[in-house]
Amino acid sequence: MAAVWQQVLAVDARYNAYRTSNFPQFRTQYIRRRSQLLRENAKGGFDPLLRHQYLRLRSLLLGLRYGPLSEQSSFRAHSNSIRSSRTTLDRMEDFEDDLRAQGPRGHRRSVSRGSYQLQAQLNRVVYEEKSPGSLVPTSAAEASRAMAGDTTLSENYAFAGMYHIFDQHVDEAVPKVQFANDDRNRLACCSLDGTVSLFQLVPTPPCVLRVLRGHSRGITDFAWSLSNDVIVTTSLDATMRIWATEDGKCIREIPDPDISELLCCVFQPMNNNLTVVGNSKQNVHVMNISTGKKVKGGSSKLTGRVLALSFDAPGRILWAGDDRGSIFSFLFDMATGKLTKAKRLVVNEGSSITSISARSWISREARDPSLLVNACVNKLLLYRVVDNEGALQLKRTFEIHQSSNPVRSIFCPLMSFRQGACVVTGSEDMCVYFFDVERASRAMVNKLQGHSAAVLDVSFNCDESLLASSDARGMVIVWRREQK
Template identity: 80%
Template sequence: MAAVWQQVLAVDARPGDSLRYNAYRTPAHPQFRTQYIRRRSQLLRDNAKAGYEPTVRRQYLKLRSQLLAQRYGPLSEQSSFRAHSNSIRSSRTTLDRMEDLEEEPRSQGSRGHRRSVSRGSYQLQAQMNRVAQEDRAPGSLVPTPLAEASRAMAGDTTLSENYAFAGMYHIFDQHVDQAVPKVQFANDDKHLLACCSLDGTISVCQLVPTPPSVIQTLRGHTQTVSDFAWSLSNDIIVSTSLDGSMRIWNTQDGRCIRHIPDPDGAQLLCCTFQPINNNLTVVGNAKHNVHVMNISTGKKVKGGSSKLTGRVLSMSFDSAGRILWAGDDRGSIFSFLFDMASGKLTKAKRIVVTEGSAITSISARSWISREARDPSLLVNACINKLLLYRVVDNEGTLQLKRTFQIQQSSHAIRSIFCPLMSFRQGACVVTGSEDMCVYFFDVERATKAIVNKLQGHSAAVLGVSFNCDESLLASSDAKGMVIIWRREQK
């Protein structure tokens, strides 16, 4: 229990994030900030002594982290925070001298329902974006050379040093000879991941203790599993399949909790959780439709459906859950406004990347680095390029920022932003490729953007995923091989 309340306190304190939480608690009365954190510490210690169930306190930690992330923006691309041991130590040693702490306790938000997030988060986000303009050059995506203090906080390592992955930590081959279109680490977890396969199953794998092993095999789909997603708390996985169904799985025992047929009776090709309300999942199908589904009732949400120009292959929400982007097999990306109260979708914008070229992956990121506040979208399309867009307004309008040359003409390749926000100059994205390699690109470099290139697969690399602290990278290929790469330790 003591460790858990220290984690809660670490989330509240964040003493190093001067650009984030600390400046926004009673800015005119800094003395109240210290009083607040002291009182929080006292209450948390008292509650720990009272003997509350650890699972309840951990759930509180997740929910409070989510509320703070919504108000001030996420610390990483994942929906919840990480309370690393160094953050805990930092919060404990600076209680007597800290002056800058984060915002007042959200008494109503403490009930734990994600829907109670402040509706003012967008206005605050916009304000912070304007402030951040002072820290970067016009149009730049990353910190300027003047950001000496920020780079020092990151350890003054270069992007190439930070992403020097080389050695193989482990190879999983349980899906051999059947393509693995997606691999994904669990939220805020270093050693738990899952991968789906054309063989109709999903494997849940644990990397520690050694040797790594498959701890659950989720069986039930009768055809290819096209996509899956972890819930925020990692206790649920939702999956879609070409058998025309969505399934909800208990990750602890591998049980299928619910089987939900597609409302149109079509093949389901992609899915994503609503990041604020995990009771809602959006699915895309082969009849060009997206549907918002209530996983508790198994029913489609009224007003939560819309049509694209082609088969829906990829989707991503922004971190606030207000904008949904969906890509189809005819080269279009649509943005939708999501109503948090009703689950209704409203079609907003459409961009044609290249007519007739499938959009196989969409990944949204609020900020690429802590000092680069432009929301961005990373897109794979079958045009032999990885595309980076800037989100220019609150309707999801996209402006092309950068392109990176890869090999992708026919396979459903996926890409990701690196999960940790960085104070370094430069920001990294990672993608698979049909040339059997994994590529790391620095989005700021005008030339020679490749930071690292991993070789080891014997087929097109389809999926990539980082764990929460970027110490491990997973990649999957068209022959069913999943490789776990380990970052070199300096």
């Protein structure tokens, strides 16, 4: 039943940015309350036909109210294309919803999913008023820490060791590794040997599901569609390809408009018919993968080779980084696909920007929209997004080894009431680093060793039980989190 209410909730989540756009706290409360009600209703079961009718009707009503957000959410499917909101609706929701069921003095009503062992702690929760109608726990909220398992970040991101090692790409770098969206067990990686490998990690032993072959040169980047039915790849052979993950067949080959090496790609979050690519001729292009054509007005030029791309969650701002050390922000027109250049930040002149990752909230304690950036300056950089045009302000830096390799990093996908929030990055010293972004000093909370070359990319599965990392010699290691 969980999958049913996640689908229903995701329909609302797609339109949530349009609800009271000036009051993000209200939008968050709405989604959480909607999630709670759907979970309660799911206990009674759903008729499959009724569910599909409801989803269609709900989408129609929201579309009439707020306007259509996109065509199909992915190239081949619509009904399964909506990604659930697991980033912000994780296992801590039950606790937060229960707290809202309390009276103004903190007296607890009857809550069906509550833990009686936490009764005394729940009555001692301290709140901090953030804005009218919005309450969040302070650092003194003992109950929230208990619901999070009463563990530190270091304990939460402790790993028992290597779950599996894939070595079929040995001697050719694997620049990108990524779990499928909202999936625990499907993993993919691309290699400079010109192939993409799809893995299944459970049931054991892990295996290679299929290998995607067709590019004549190395693959630089790839992206899963939201429904995981399609993968887009970019290659040094100056083409992008659209692949069906079910059978591994190439649906379409699209040449770069500039006949140039393609270096990075990203799906438009609200319309997976559109993919943005960056090339070695310093251009960014919005491509329609259904037609194979460049979108009119969807191109712009940077100061160097385009190495990294990232959208914000609503898909309204695109950031692009180049090998001259600049990050550009673009406003994306949802109706036409047109790009409008907005801001430029020079991180360090001549230092390549190799990774950009956007996050609306780092944690429930740090609610600023943020950008995580890898640049060849031997630091991992965390920026605060300060306006609606994507302007950036440096918030924190973390020491890593990166002077020349295309190293990438990620935000940890789950949020909780646990103090602090983690990011994970590769490094040229062959290690994987975990940093608490809320610590001003001694921010490193974990370090994984096992690679024999520079670690280029890292990826968590949806529940953070597995972490994958890839390196410059083609090794992919899947790490298992220690079970408490």
